[in-house]
Amino acid sequence: MPPSVSEKYKEEKKRNIINSALICFAEKGFETATIDDIVVHSGFSKGTIYNYFSSKDEIYLEVLHTATKNDIDVITNKFSVLRTALSKINYLFDLYLNIDLNNQKRLGFTVVFYEFTLHCTREKKLLELLTKRRNFFIHLISEAIKEGQASGEFNKNIQADTYSHLFWTIIDGINLQVVYKGFPYYDVLREMKEAYIEKLKN
Amino acid sequence: MPPSVSEKYKEEKKRNIINSALICFAEKGFETATIDDIVVHSGFSKGTIYNYFSSKDEIYLEVLHTATKNDIDVITNKFSVLRTALSKINYLFDLYLNIDLNNQKRLGFTVVFYEFTLHCTREKKLLELLTKRRNFFIHLISEAIKEGQASGEFNKNIQADTYSHLFWTIIDGINLQVVYKGFPYYDVLREMKEAYIEKLKN
Amino acid sequence: MPPSVSEKYKEEKKRNIINSALICFAEKGFETATIDDIVVHSGFSKGTIYNYFSSKDEIYLEVLHTATKNDIDVITNKFSVLRTALSKINYLFDLYLNIDLNNQKRLGFTVVFYEFTLHCTREKKLLELLTKRRNFFIHLISEAIKEGQASGEFNKNIQADTYSHLFWTIIDGINLQVVYKGFPYYDVLREMKEAYIEKLKN
Amino acid sequence: MPPSVSEKYKEEKKRNIINSALICFAEKGFETATIDDIVVHSGFSKGTIYNYFSSKDEIYLEVLHTATKNDIDVITNKFSVLRTALSKINYLFDLYLNIDLNNQKRLGFTVVFYEFTLHCTREKKLLELLTKRRNFFIHLISEAIKEGQASGEFNKNIQADTYSHLFWTIIDGINLQVVYKGFPYYDVLREMKEAYIEKLKN
DNA sequence: CATGAATGAGATTTCATTCAT
DNA sequence: TATGAATGAAATCTCATTCAT
Structure with missing residues (x-):
């Protein structure tokens, strides 16, 4: 049985959520920003968000991880040339x-x-x-x-x-x-x- | 007729609460530390704490203010000599x-x-x-x-x-x-x- | 895709809460009746009640509003005939x-x-x-x-x-x-x- | 051992407290008015108030009783003439x-x-x-x-x-x-x- | 997979009352 | 008697998380 939705689709969704979360955290701080804030900003439902992340903490971690990974990639690439x-x-x-x-x-x-x-x-x-x-x-x-x-x-x-x-x-x-x-x-x-x-x- | 309590006593108490609060905030962060944490750490009752400070925010502010005032005093004094x-x-x-x-x-x-x-x-x-x-x-x-x-x-x-x-x-x-x-x-x-x-x- | 719940279901629930609230307020008075009283009487959880009303004041207002609206409708209809x-x-x-x-x-x-x-x-x-x-x-x-x-x-x-x-x-x-x-x-x-x-x- | 303060003094004090309480209750309602409100308005301390009345409820009762007694006296006197x-x-x-x-x-x-x-x-x-x-x-x-x-x-x-x-x-x-x-x-x-x-x- | 209604533990704050001084 | 600092039970409200549909 093949996955009903493509990996790419799921990755895209995750990225969207992470993006919204970053903006919400930036605006209000991690503690003060709520899942509902992310729901409103991202347009995804609460259930959906919990399908992709197991907790608010995990979202936080992935937000930071994503941003960091980005920086690392950019700098590494540049350094190589x-x-x-x-x-x-x-x-x-x-x-x-x-x-x-x-x-x-x-x-x-x-x-x-x-x-x-x-x-x-x-x-x-x-x-x-x-x-x-x-x-x-x-x-x-x-x-x-x-x-x-x-x-x-x-x-x-x-x-x-x-x-x-x-x-x-x-x-x-x-x-x-x-x-x-x-x-x-x-x-x-x-x-x-x-x-x-x-x-x-x- | 006022049995009341000396100003010094009250200042001392405030300082105690601020001290406990600082430790609690340091340990858990402002959002995560609770008034109950301060209650436990200071040994004062919740009511007492609210007799000295009108809100958690105010405690936070006074904690920072106290520490800062200290620094300023020390440095100012030293500079003058x-x-x-x-x-x-x-x-x-x-x-x-x-x-x-x-x-x-x-x-x-x-x-x-x-x-x-x-x-x-x-x-x-x-x-x-x-x-x-x-x-x-x-x-x-x-x-x-x-x-x-x-x-x-x-x-x-x-x-x-x-x-x-x-x-x-x-x-x-x-x-x-x-x-x-x-x-x-x-x-x-x-x-x-x-x-x-x-x-x-x- | 929205499994959601019918508007009718939500209206019904609101009415149930209002009903319970009215009974609690009648029994104890607005100040004395607590949200927990309404929780017990209605059988709904505190969270649910706050999903439908944003504050105790709002519940109070809606209780009164509902009753009044009813009266007005009944009298207006009767008067028209x-x-x-x-x-x-x-x-x-x-x-x-x-x-x-x-x-x-x-x-x-x-x-x-x-x-x-x-x-x-x-x-x-x-x-x-x-x-x-x-x-x-x-x-x-x-x-x-x-x-x-x-x-x-x-x-x-x-x-x-x-x-x-x-x-x-x-x-x-x-x-x-x-x-x-x-x-x-x-x-x-x-x-x-x-x-x-x-x-x-x- | 004679009482250290005259009955009259105590009655006067009680009347003062009742007066302040009435004003506070009128302003905010019984539930919403606090003992502290009465403290501020009357100028007496909390302890003093509790020396004369055993509870907030009792103050309420006496406030109403006093006012009523007044009305009755006035009307009875007038009716008799x-x-x-x-x-x-x-x-x-x-x-x-x-x-x-x-x-x-x-x-x-x-x-x-x-x-x-x-x-x-x-x-x-x-x-x-x-x-x-x-x-x-x-x-x-x-x-x-x-x-x-x-x-x-x-x-x-x-x-x-x-x-x-x-x-x-x-x-x-x-x-x-x-x-x-x-x-x-x-x-x-x-x-x-x-x-x-x-x-x-x- | 998506949804969002339901949940309830837990947070802040208030305030009547007590009691040592 | 007078005082007011101390108390803590109880109130309102929030929000991460779950789960039936």
Whole structure:
């Protein structure tokens, strides 16, 4: 007996639900957003949503997972075509320098993502997941730095790992400032980028 | 005729409730922690808690307010005795370099504080409150930098405001990393401090 | 694809809840009767009740509204077939003369209705609602009296409006007496009807 | 050991509390008004109030009792000096014809009184109390009517009892209309008085 | 598979009453 | 006697989840 609906159809539906959920979570926060909010936003029935996800928690997880997977794919692809270490670091900084601060959806997602990050503090299982993701990103940069050191682009004395952590610390810090109206986002980030790269090169 | 109870007694009680609340919020998050949790932790009855605070929201606000007021007092006092701009910047960095990462209560509070920050995104009124607080801290450093520039300690070409924002961006970024076990907190922060001060001095 | 449930089913359910609520309110009064009382009496769960009504206040309002709508429909229909003004006045009096004083449900409703009337004193919005309803009933009779005056049935010198108010004053007065055991309801009302009609005819 | 505070002092205090309670009940209704409302309005402490009354219910009862006792005293005194039956009936009607409709306190009390009347429906004990009070008033008028019949002032064929009940039915009816703005109170009551006395005289 | 009515545990908040001072 | 802080039972309302259709 073949499945009555195609896999593609189901994937599409799941993606729609996840999309709506992200928007609802962004708007109200995970706790405050209700399944009914997702029902209204997505147009699917409550029953349908529970056919695709077993709980609100699972939806949350998949929302975050999806977004993360996206980022990873984009960055991985880009890195595979960038030839120099410096261009990779530049690319990552520019990713954040090119952000449209007025994009409400992006802002919403940023808030949700950091809320989730903090929430993970309280659940071992989630924290592991989050840490794994983070490790990937740490690895990404420390490898790039090491490449740069090997190729002579970067100063051999800096700690690749420390500077990788440092990079993401900067990014988390700058992302958080979206909550403050009037924060000179681009000025600050440009200054940081410059100092960071200067340090790498020596 | 008023047997009543001293103002001090009431202040003390309020502080006790706030303390318990902070711990409960740190443990479970604002939404997930319940008044009953605070009841259990504080040992006071539900009625008593509502005699001192009119709602869970108010407790939350006072928890944050209390902690913030503390910080402001400590820093303001210290600044008034520090003579050079550099010593002020150094002092602030050292505040964070001397943190005990194993202090669970501190960690809990950090999480609560950033959750609150993100939560403010969704309530105009709260955001104003938060922004006011942030402006105080921004002002604190930009003034110090300007002092340093006037006294010849610091490079006159750097934007005091941008570098003040930059400072708190670093601090927010580094604070957020507490969620990740194994994050080389001191290494990263020391590196940042060094680079930051180098930039100031030129 | 909508398995849903017929509109009729939902209307029926609403009516059931309203019915139970009326009985609970009649038994204990609006403030004293609880949602749990309605849960027990109706057999529906709390959640179900809140699926059909958004608050206890709304239930109260709908209970009153339903009862009132009924009365209006019955009287309006009857009036449309009664040819003389006198027969209309007679009909209304007889409505109250034919009441079964032992009908506990009716008695309960009377009490609830007058409690609601008094309660309205304290809420502008509700008072407007109540006044609108009352105006309809006032109009009903003053029109009938004017008809009677035009047709020569009634004395042209009496104030239609005053006598319409007077009619409902009598009815409210007599309804209130249900609280007193042993009140000679029929005797008093018959006497009043006689005097009233005598006055109309002159 | 003599009482440390005079009886008079205590009576005075009780009266003050009752006064405040009446005003609070009138403003918000018995259920909705809180002991704290009475505390604020009276200026006495919660403890003090509970020293004089054992419960909120008891306050309610005494509020009503006090008001009623007042009415009875006033009417009894007046009746003892009025010589004709007609003058007594006239006096009672005029009591209500001379009311100041704009007196908010009176209006509030009227509402509270009728709420209490309806509330009594649900408690046998209270109903007995209320009925006893009502019987006094019924007796008052039926005796007056009988006097009038004996003296030749009134028609001997009317039922004294029925007409006594009828009188209070009118009064209850007219009192209830205070809720409706624009009700032609004086017109309606004057009309009723005239018809009533006409009937008595024949 | 889709639906949405039904459920009920659990959350916040109120308030009459008590009692130590 | 006077006080008002403390109490906790009880009320309203929410919402994730289930399941018959």
